[in-house]
Amino acid sequence: MKPENFQYMATLAKERSGLVLKEDKVYLLDSRLMPLARRKNIETLDEFVEAIRRNNDFNEQTEVVEALTTNETLFFRDTKPFDIFREQVMPTIFQTRTANKKFRIWSAASSSGQEPYSLVMLLDQMGSQLAGWQYEIVGTDLSMEILQKAQDALYTQFEVQRGLPVEMMVKYFEPEGPKWRFKQAYREKVKFQKANLLENQSALGKFDIVFCRNVLIYFEKETKGRVLDMIANMMPADGKLFLGGAETVLGLTDKFEAVQGVKGLYQKTG
Numbered sequence: 048m049k050p051e052n053f054q055y056m057a058t059l060a061k062e063r064s065g066l067v068l069k070e071d072k073v074y075l076l077d078s079r080l081m082p083l084a085r086r087k088n089i090e091t092l093d094e095f096v097e098a099i100r101r102n103n104d105f106n107e108q109t110e111v112v113e114a115l116t117t118n119e120t121l122f123f124r125d126t127k128p129f130d131i132f133r134e135q136v137m138p139t140i141f142q143t144r145t146a147n148k149k150f151r152i153w154s155a156a157s158s159s160g161q162e163p164y165s166l167v168m169l170l171d172q173m174g175s176q177l178a179g180w181q182y183e184i185v186g187t188d189l190s191m192e193i194l195q196k197a198q199d200a201l202y203t204q205f206e207v208q209r210g211l212p213v214e215m216m217v218k219y220f221e222p223e224g225p226k227w228r229f230k231q232a233y234r235e236k237v238k239f240q241k242a243n244l245l246e247n248q249s250a251l252g253k254f255d256i257v258f259c260r261n262v263l264i265y266f267e268k269e270t271k272g273r274v275l276d277m278i279a280n281m282m283p284a285d286g287k288l289f290l291g292g293a294e295t296v297l298g299l300t301d302k303f304e305a306v307q308g309v310k311g312l313y314q315k316t317g
């Protein structure tokens with residue numbers, strides 16, 4: 048790939064999604080962009096990028112940037128954070144929010160919905176504990192295509208088998224052809240909308256609990272810090288933040304600190 052074309056894509060991806068593309072990622076451009084190129088009867092990556100450069104069309108660029116996102120996810124990914132949510136974070140919510148019995152959760156980078164839907168199932172399992180309580184779960188992502196998939200909530204056998212206990216699959220999903228759809232009554236518990244973490248999202252309101260997992264890993268240090276600061280400003284003083292296993296707040300922001308002894312969980316400082 049011509050260096051100037053690679054540079055153009057790297058700049059576009061970084062500006063529009065935060066994704067850092069190093070030179071060793073040409074294979075990623077190739078695997079993600081060539082399907083788009085072929086649809087336009089373009090045979091090589093260089094020709095495709097040159098067409099994007101020439102057209103300088105915002106929507107076309109958006110399509111390309113979205114195609115570069117990695118949407119890998121699964122139900123109850125990593126298990127432990129969901130145990131912590133159920134056993135440590137929710138009991139605190141039940142103790143501290145007795146006045147209005149309301150709380151809000153943000154799945155920031157919700158991909159195809161497995162993360163927020165896992166939370167819906169866990170909350171449902173809390174049964175009578177939640178009687179009289181109101182909650183809202185907001186799932187956001189940069190990619191419109193993946194948000195559509197989240198809203199459709201239609202998963203392959205492989206996707207439902209990954210991470211999801213069989214009893215949950217039977218209770219919360221219904222078969223549809225060879226696939227499984229998350230039942231409407233549960234689907235409705237999550238409000239999905241597009242939100243780019245590089246932009247100020249304070250219009251979404253305040254969140255007591257934020258899951259921002261496996262997205263900061265794609266950003267450079269300064270971007271990670273900015274996103275974390277924005278999230279901190281969208282949480283009350285006792286808000287809790289979950290990050291992915293390979294992510295941390297250390298050296299990125301002074302607005303969060305690790306909750307001692309609880310891996311992956313962060314709280315606001317001060």
Ligand SMILES: C[S@@+](CC[C@H](N)C(=O)[O-])C[C@H]1O[C@@H](n2cnc3c(N)ncnc32)[C@H](O)[C@@H]1O
Nearest residue numbers: 064116118120156158189190243244260261262
């Ligand atoms: C690997 S998935 C993580 C999904 C889920 N949080 C998990 O841990 O399984 C990363 C998601 O981040 C989204 N993403 C990438 N850059 C983003 C940005 N700047 N703003 C919002 N979402 C972004 C991608 O579209 C993708 O769906």
